[in-house]
Amino acid sequence: xxxxxxxxxxxxxxxxxxxxxxxxxxxxxxxxxxxxxxxxxxxxxxxxxxxxxxxxxxxxxxxxxxxxxxxxxxxxxxxxxxxxxxxxxxxxxxxxxxxxxxxxxxxxxxxxxxxxxxxxxxxxxxxxxxxxxxxxxxxxxxxxxxxxxxxxxxxxxxxxxxxxxxxxxxxxxxxxxxxxxxxxxxxxxxxxxxxxxxxxxxxxxxxxxxxxxx
Numbered sequence: 279x280x281x282x283x284x285x286x287x288x289x290x291x292x293x294x295x296x297x298x299x300x301x302x303x304x305x306x307x308x309x310x311x312x313x314x315x316x317x318x319x320x321x322x323x324x325x326x327x328x329x330x331x332x333x334x335x336x337x338x339x340x341x342x343x344x345x346x347x348x349x350x351x352x353x354x355x356x357x358x359x360x361x362x363x364x365x366x367x368x369x370x371x372x373x374x375x376x377x378x379x380x381x382x383x384x385x386x387x388x389x390x391x392x393x394x395x396x397x398x399x400x401x402x403x404x405x406x407x408x409x410x411x412x413x414x415x416x417x418x419x420x421x422x423x424x425x426x427x428x429x430x431x432x433x434x435x436x437x438x439x440x441x442x443x444x445x446x447x448x449x450x451x452x453x454x455x456x457x458x459x460x461x462x463x464x465x466x467x468x469x470x471x472x473x474x475x476x477x478x479x480x481x482x483x484x485x486x487x488x489x490x491x492x
Contacts, residue, residue: 295451315404318424319430335447339427346399350412358377373402376464376482
């Protein structure tokens, strides 16, 4: 069931955004809650440092925990990140879907995205809205869970509204896609330079080793 009634409150700045109105988002200035194939996420354009810093405030999240990103497509991901043969084959096999691959960035990105070995966690979401947002932004978007730090994933837009609508720091938009199924988080994978695969977090995708031609 979609949100029907919006409570008018003097504290509230977050607004509900219909799926038909995604172009209203100003990707240089605004933060949005949106659906993915795993749960609702908080997003912003990946290269907007001030927006990433605001997301930390919204979530009350420690700055040392980095954000993954969602790309609209494999092609967009290749514009922003380097792929080895192993990484490219994994991406083509499991994307769109809940597999996050740690990739080396081609461009300068905020420190809040850079994790192990200076890499960024990247996936192409199985949710059409998430992919469309990255396409409209013309760049990958941040994909961190729409909750306060330490709490579980968010699947219900009503709960997200209740969590944030009176908070000091809020997202600008909430894209209501209805109640989401409670799927597992994405699997997080690192391909080492020697071709060894390391699962950093086991999620909804079980990765099988692929034979790589040299």
